[in-house]
Amino acid sequence: MSDILHIEALEFGRGTSLCQPVSLSVPGSGLIILSGRNGTGKSTLLKTIAGLIPALSGTITIKGTRLPSNAQASSFRTAFKTFNKLSHQLAYVNTDRVKEDYIKVQDLILFGRFPYLNQPHTEKDLQLLDEAVNLLGIAAIRNKYLNTISDGEWQKANIARALVQDTPVIVMDEPSAFLDYPSKVQLFKDLRTIADQKNKLIIVSTHDMDLANRHGTAFWQIENHQLSISETPFDLNS
Amino acid sequence: MQSRHLLILLFCLIALALTAIFLLPFPAGFGPWSSESDLTIVYQFRLPAVVTAICCGMALAVSGHILQQLFKNTLAGPYILGVSSGASLMVALVIISTSALPFISRSFSIPLAGFVGASAILFLILMVSARFGYGAIILLFGVIIGQLTGALQNLLSYLANPNDLKYFTLWSMGSFNSTIDMDLMVFGCTLAGGLIWAFSLMPSLSVMVLGDEVSQSLGVNTRLVAFQLLACTGLLTGIATAYCGPIAFIGMAIPNMVKILFKTANFKHLLLANALLGACMALISQMISSVDIASVNIPVNVSTAIIGGPFVIYILFRNRN
Structure with a gap:
C-alpha cells in the first residue's frame, strides 16, 4: 500500500457509469497526461479521484487515505472528514476563472494554505508562497488584483495555489484550455519541472496532445468506454 | 498592510462614536443637561434608539455581506x-x-x-x-x-x-x-x-x-x-x-462600500468593518429621521433610501464598466 495512488475496480459517472471498471496503481511521482474525446468522462474521472464526485463502485486510495463510498459521502459528517483529510493529500485545479476586485494574486495563492488553518500565516506559509511564485515566474504580479490579470496569469496563480497546498498529488482539469500557444508550451514545461523537482504526482487532462506528449511521463486515454494506460504517448493518428 | 486595516477600523470606530455622541443629546441641545426632562429624554428615548440603531445596522450589514458572498451577487441582501x-x-x-x-x-x-x-x-x-x-x-x-x-x-x-x-x-x-x-x-x-x-x-x-x-x-x-x-x-x-x-438598503449598500474601502481577502476584517459601517449608516439615518422638517419626521426607511439608493446605483453602473 505504499502506492501514491491506488484504484481498484472503479466505476465512475454521474448516475450511470461512463467507463469499464478501472484498476491501476501509480507507485510514485510523475506527470500523467489524460486524453480522450469530449464527453468521454475525463473531467468526471478527475473529479472522482479528487473526491468531488463519489465513485459508483470500487475504491480509490490516495497515500493510504481511502475515499468514501457513494452511501457514506452523502452524510455531512463523513463529507467533512473526507474533505479535511483529502485536502492534505490532493490539490485540485480547474479552469473556472474568478474575477474579484478585492483579492490579490498572493491572497489567492495563500488560500492554498487553508487546510493547515494558520491565521495569521506562518513563516512556512510565506516561504511556500515565495517558492511557488518564483517557480512559476509570477513574482511581478503577486500584488495585482484578480480582475486585472490575464487568463494565462490566472492559470499560473491557480497552479501556484495548488502548489502551496503542499500535497503529494495534484489533479488538473484542462489547465491549458484558454491559453495562447507560448503559454501552453511554458505550462507543460513548468508542470514537468514541478513533478520532478517537488516529487509530486500531477494528473492533467488536455487536448493539446503534441505538447503534452513531449513532457508527460505516463499516458492515460479514455476511448470506447475503456481507459488504456501506456508508458509512451498514444499515436495521434490511430 | 495589516496596520492599514486597523487604521481604517479605528476610523470607523471613531466615526461611530462621534455619530452616537452627536445623536444622543440632539433634542436637548449639547450639555450640561440641567433639567430632569433633558435627562429623561436622553436616557428613556435617545439612548435606547441609538443602541437599537447600532444593533440593527450591524445585523443587516453583516447579513448583506454574507449573502452577497454566498450567492456571488453584489446586489443581494437580506431583502x-x-x-x-x-x-x-x-x-x-x-x-x-x-x-x-x-x-x-x-x-x-x-x-x-x-x-x-x-x-x-x-x-x-x-x-x-x-x-x-x-x-x-x-x-x-x-x-x-x-x-x-x-x-x-x-x-x-x-x-x-x-x-x-x-x-x-x-x-x-x-x-x-x-x-x-x-x-x-x-x-x-x-x-x-x-x-x-x-x-x-x-x-x-x-x-x-x-x-x-x-x-x-x-x-x-x-x-x-x-x-x-x-x-x-x-x-x-x-x-x-x-x-x-x-x-432597506443598509444590507445592500454597506457590504459594497466596505469592499471598495478595504480591498482585502481577509473576511474577518471585512465582517468587522461591515458591522461598524452598518451601525454608522443606521445612526446617520436615525439622525436624519430625528430632524424636524416642517414639523414632520422622515421615516427611517426613507432616510436609508436617501443615503443608500444613489450609492447602490453607482455600484450597479460601476460593475457594468
Whole structure:
C-alpha cells in the first residue's frame, strides 16, 4: 500500500457509469497526461479521484487515505472528514476563472494554505508562497488584483495555489484550455519541472496532445468506454 | 498592510462614536443637561434608539455581506431572500388580529410575529437549499417568496380597517424608537451570538470565492458552511426586522462600500468593518429621521433610501464598466 495512488475496480459517472471498471496503481511521482474525446468522462474521472464526485463502485486510495463510498459521502459528517483529510493529500485545479476586485494574486495563492488553518500565516506559509511564485515566474504580479490579470496569469496563480497546498498529488482539469500557444508550451514545461523537482504526482487532462506528449511521463486515454494506460504517448493518428 | 486595516477600523470606530455622541443629546441641545426632562429624554428615548440603531445596522450589514458572498451577487441582501417580507406578513396578520382581539399586547406580539415570520421563511429556504444547493436558484426562490407574501400582505391591507392600515404602514417604514429595556437585552444578546457565529465561518466563506469544487478540495464542507451561514443570516435579519421593521438598503449598500474601502481577502476584517459601517449608516439615518422638517419626521426607511439608493446605483453602473 505504499502506492501514491491506488484504484481498484472503479466505476465512475454521474448516475450511470461512463467507463469499464478501472484498476491501476501509480507507485510514485510523475506527470500523467489524460486524453480522450469530449464527453468521454475525463473531467468526471478527475473529479472522482479528487473526491468531488463519489465513485459508483470500487475504491480509490490516495497515500493510504481511502475515499468514501457513494452511501457514506452523502452524510455531512463523513463529507467533512473526507474533505479535511483529502485536502492534505490532493490539490485540485480547474479552469473556472474568478474575477474579484478585492483579492490579490498572493491572497489567492495563500488560500492554498487553508487546510493547515494558520491565521495569521506562518513563516512556512510565506516561504511556500515565495517558492511557488518564483517557480512559476509570477513574482511581478503577486500584488495585482484578480480582475486585472490575464487568463494565462490566472492559470499560473491557480497552479501556484495548488502548489502551496503542499500535497503529494495534484489533479488538473484542462489547465491549458484558454491559453495562447507560448503559454501552453511554458505550462507543460513548468508542470514537468514541478513533478520532478517537488516529487509530486500531477494528473492533467488536455487536448493539446503534441505538447503534452513531449513532457508527460505516463499516458492515460479514455476511448470506447475503456481507459488504456501506456508508458509512451498514444499515436495521434490511430 | 495589516496596520492599514486597523487604521481604517479605528476610523470607523471613531466615526461611530462621534455619530452616537452627536445623536444622543440632539433634542436637548449639547450639555450640561440641567433639567430632569433633558435627562429623561436622553436616557428613556435617545439612548435606547441609538443602541437599537447600532444593533440593527450591524445585523443587516453583516447579513448583506454574507449573502452577497454566498450567492456571488453584489446586489443581494437580506431583502432578496424574502426574510423581511415573511416578517412583514406575520406582523400584518398580528395587527389585524389584535384589533379584533384587543387583549393581546401589540408591543409584545409584533416583535414575536416578526421573528416567527422571518424564521418560517428561513426554514423554507433551508429546506430548499438542502435539496437544490444554494446557487442563484435560492436567490430566485427568495424573490418569488417575497412576491407571494407581498401579494398576501396586499390582500390583508385591502381588508384592514383604516387604523390598522396606518399602523402597519408605519411599522413597514421602519423605526429605531420602539424598543424598551428588555427588548434591548434580547436584541443585543442575539446580535452578539449571531456575529460570533458569522465570524467563525468567515475563513471558510472567503475560500468559497473559488467555487464549490475547489473549496471542497481545500477541505471546506461547502454545504454545511452554506447551511450555517443561511441560518445565521436568518437569525440576524429576523431579530432586526422584528424590532425595527423591514429596513432597506443598509444590507445592500454597506457590504459594497466596505469592499471598495478595504480591498482585502481577509473576511474577518471585512465582517468587522461591515458591522461598524452598518451601525454608522443606521445612526446617520436615525439622525436624519430625528430632524424636524416642517414639523414632520422622515421615516427611517426613507432616510436609508436617501443615503443608500444613489450609492447602490453607482455600484450597479460601476460593475457594468
